[in-house]
Amino acid sequence: MEDENFNEDSLNELLNDYPPEKSSLIPILQASQDKYGYLPRPVMKTIAKYLSIPVSTVHGVSTFYAQFRFEPIGKHVVKVCHGTACHVKGADKINETIESKIGVKSGETTEDGLFTLERVACIGCCSLAPVIMVDGTAHGNLDRKKVKKVIQSYREGE
Amino acid sequence: MPETKILIGYASCGIAAGASDVERALRSTMDEHGIDTIIRRVGCVGMCHNEPIVELIDEKGHYTYGDLEAKDAVKIVTEHLLGGTPYEDKLIISPEKQYDYFTKQKKIVLRNSGVIDPEDIEDYIASGGYEGLKKALEVGSDDVVEEIKKSKLRGRGGAGFPTGLKWQFARDAKADSKYVICNADEGDPGAFMDRSVLEGDPHAVLEGMIICAFAVGADKGYIYCRAEYPLAIRRLEIGIRQAEEKGFLGDNILGSEHSFRIIIKEGAGAFVCGEETALMHSIEGGRGMPRPRPPFPAQKGLFGKPTNINNVETLANIPYILREGAEKYTECGTERSGGTKVFALAGKVKRGGLVEVPIGTPLKDIIYGIGDGIEGDREFKAVQLGGPSGGCLPAEYLDTPVDYETLTKAGAIMGSGGMIVMDEMDCMVNVAHYFLDFTQKESCGKCTFCRVGTKRMLEILERFTHGNGTLDDITTLETLASHIKAYSLCGLGQTAPNPVLTTLRYFQDEYLAHIDEGRCPAKVCRDLITFTITDTCVGCGLCMYECSVDAISGEKRSKHVIDQDECISCGACGEVCPVSAVEVL
Numbered sequence A: 001m002e003d004e005n006f007n008e009d010s011l012n013e014l015l016n017d018y019p020p021e022k023s024s025l026i027p028i029l030q031a032s033q034d035k036y037g038y039l040p041r042p043v044m045k046t047i048a049k050y051l052s053i054p055v056s057t058v059h060g061v062s063t064f065y066a067q068f069r070f071e072p073i074g075k076h077v078v079k080v081c082h083g084t085a086c087h088v089k090g091a092d093k094i095n096e097t098i099e100s101k102i103g104v105k106s107g108e109t110t111e112d113g114l115f116t117l118e119r120v121a122c123i124g125c126c127s128l129a130p131v132i133m134v135d136g137t138a139h140g141n142l143d144r145k146k147v148k149k150v151i152q153s154y155r156e157g158e
Numbered sequence B: 001m002p003e004t005k006i007l008i009g010y011a012s013c014g015i016a017a018g019a020s021d022v023e024r025a026l027r028s029t030m031d032e033h034g035i036d037t038i039i040r041r042v043g044c045v046g047m048c049h050n051e052p053i054v055e056l057i058d059e060k061g062h063y064t065y066g067d068l069e070a071k072d073a074v075k076i077v078t079e080h081l082l083g084g085t086p087y088e089d090k091l092i093i094s095p096e097k098q099y100d101y102f103t104k105q106k107k108i109v110l111r112n113s114g115v116i117d118p119e120d121i122e123d124y125i126a127s128g129g130y131e132g133l134k135k136a137l138e139v140g141s142d143d144v145v146e147e148i149k150k151s152k153l154r155g156r157g158g159a160g161f162p163t164g165l166k167w168q169f170a171r172d173a174k175a176d177s178k179y180v181i182c183n184a185d186e187g188d189p190g191a192f193m194d195r196s197v198l199e200g201d202p203h204a205v206l207e208g209m210i211i212c213a214f215a216v217g218a219d220k221g222y223i224y225c226r227a228e229y230p231l232a233i234r235r236l237e238i239g240i241r242q243a244e245e246k247g248f249l250g251d252n253i254l255g256s257e258h259s260f261r262i263i264i265k266e267g268a269g270a271f272v273c274g275e276e277t278a279l280m281h282s283i284e285g286g287r288g289m290p291r292p293r294p295p296f297p298a299q300k301g302l303f304g305k306p307t308n309i310n311n312v313e314t315l316a317n318i319p320y321i322l323r324e325g326a327e328k329y330t331e332c333g334t335e336r337s338g339g340t341k342v343f344a345l346a347g348k349v350k351r352g353g354l355v356e357v358p359i360g361t362p363l364k365d366i367i368y369g370i371g372d373g374i375e376g377d378r379e380f381k382a383v384q385l386g387g388p389s390g391g392c393l394p395a396e397y398l399d400t401p402v403d404y405e406t407l408t409k410a411g412a413i414m415g416s417g418g419m420i421v422m423d424e425m426d427c428m429v430n431v432a433h434y435f436l437d438f439t440q441k442e443s444c445g446k447c448t449f450c451r452v453g454t455k456r457m458l459e460i461l462e463r464f465t466h467g468n469g470t471l472d473d474i475t476t477l478e479t480l481a482s483h484i485k486a487y488s489l490c491g492l493g494q495t496a497p498n499p500v501l502t503t504l505r506y507f508q509d510e511y512l513a514h515i516d517e518g519r520c521p522a523k524v525c526r527d528l529i530t531f532t533i534t535d536t537c538v539g540c541g542l543c544m545y546e547c548s549v550d551a552i553s554g555e556k557r558s559k560h561v562i563d564q565d566e567c568i569s570c571g572a573c574g575e576v577c578p579v580s581a582v583e584v585l
């Protein structure tokens, strides 16, 4: 598992875009996650070496921020908005419906690797609450029925 | 004669509502008829409740269409563009038809949003853009700081610190280099003012930063933007490139001595990074944890250098103030606070969206005047201002003017601009729990009062929502709250108890109903409600099919029953019942 998707050369190429100083750490982690979908351990080790900082620092920083993941993600990332407007308009129900439809809880990925379910705070479409975002596309004015259809459409897109 | 053109709202809200389908239909219909009218993608016009929106501008004036589908786009082309008569069905604004959603607003920060093409600097310049910068370079940095002081502009990021004074501090600091930071982290989980400004008018923010850098003597700037705002980031990148090409950014700006560069840093999903010292730690590459102040950023900020940090909306006011003068700016606002404030109006209000009003406007004028009241004409219950740091105000406070002092006195805060309206179906204990759950999770853990205190408060609120609270718990909550407010290191902890304290203050009966009677009056807290099926049931079986825990049984065409031991009170049955036979007790 450790070395899956991980190719030292391609990572070095990415690293070369950043000056080897501490303030590059977060941008590097972001670029690495964009590339691998998550942060594999060997990647973090290589980053530490490149920046001449302890691996524990890389780990400490990456675990501080909600954006970083340490497990591979599914093909479609479903983000359910739990911002205030969505909360008062039933985000919990939407979340619940998705959970029962795809069979995993927030923060998890389905066994077939098709969906990862996440929670986010306000994606800025409050007037269309409740809202979810799938792979960067927002879907608004949802209810249980509509959200099932949205999820189904991604399933059928396979 | 102005050329005919079509603007289409292409901010996140418009896209989510289906702007791209509408645009496609517009283009293909125009192609079919061989018309090549210009279509421009613009930012958020603020009437998010009407998205997708298209505005057609011709020699007769501006025509705004809303709530569009692809088929409406076809009509706009055939009836209006080709036929010359507006397509009345979806027409919201025209020269003959005003929309009071807008006539009750005053646009300074949002003046360009939804009007100009945010990816074209020429559009910005044509609307007076970068005039403020020229003026600033002309009058010199001392006068710039004076002008900002005179404008009575106060920080829009939440705390409301006078911007001119802040600039003065950074200006007075002696150092070989200084920084300017634009705080675009927008952490309040129910607010999107800054995102709309960045998406709709990025140059206004850039120009504000350049002027600020000139005034305080900084040569480098950072924009710290939430990673969740990819469109805003892209438009800022385009904006920076264009400004550099035009000589508004870079070395010797417009031939002056002033040089300035801007770098964009993406946040990584931590609410506390909106706090200025945490934000700077994050830019430096560390864990985003706050530190005690003093020293203030103006003395010792980013990389140890004097730093001036302002919010997006604060900066977006600057070009206008320089261009039009502080006197004009203070035509609206109050004695102690000039200008306007943008609010993200949402929740149970009929017309939600971005609204900009003079500081001092009563809440009622915003919620009922602009927002047109409560959805379904239900009863207003509370308005939440300031997100996790703010509070909920009840109906008695609807006459309160929105200004920093009055709102703080009422227990809420002006905040960054989130304004969520709630009705009788919202449970205030649940709302308090929601915000505390948010702050508790986002606490960085550095100081004990915030880390442990919020956790203890949350546990108590959880007991209330389960019907297991006691009256003593309320006293404990209040004690915890006062200690957390007094002893937390940063604003996150210092304000975290506010949503609980205001709901306790204004909605105590509701807390007592949960505690004394095990009842949730708004019928939200699941452990305190039961679902039953009444005799109205026609036995259609829809609820049985919908129930995710198989708690419903019954023969076709006979009354169904809910097994209370299995039922999780999710309410799905009630939502699908065609004859409203599901009752909540």
Ligand SMILES: Cc1cc2nc3c(=O)[nH]c(=O)nc-3n(C[C@H](O)[C@H](O)[C@H](O)COP(=O)(O)O)c2cc1C
Residues within 6 Å of the ligand: B154, B155, B156, B157, B158, B159, B160, B161, B183, B184, B185, B186, B187, B188, B271, B272, B273, B274, B275, B276, B277, B309, B310, B311, B312, B314, B315, B416, B490, B491, B492
């Ligand atoms: C927990 C916390 C979160 C904050 N989040 C933001 C934010 O998202 N955006 C912002 O502009 N200011 C935020 N602030 C306020 C900043 O610390 C700072 O006061 C502000 O950026 C100063 O700019 P202004 O004077 O223009 O308002 C936050 C403060 C705290 C304590």
Ligand code: FES
Residues within 6 Å of the ligand: A081, A082, A083, A084, A085, A086, A087, A121, A122, A123, A124, A125, A126, A127, A129, A130, A131, B189, B190, B191
């Ligand atoms: S609260 Fe969900 S989009 Fe704003």
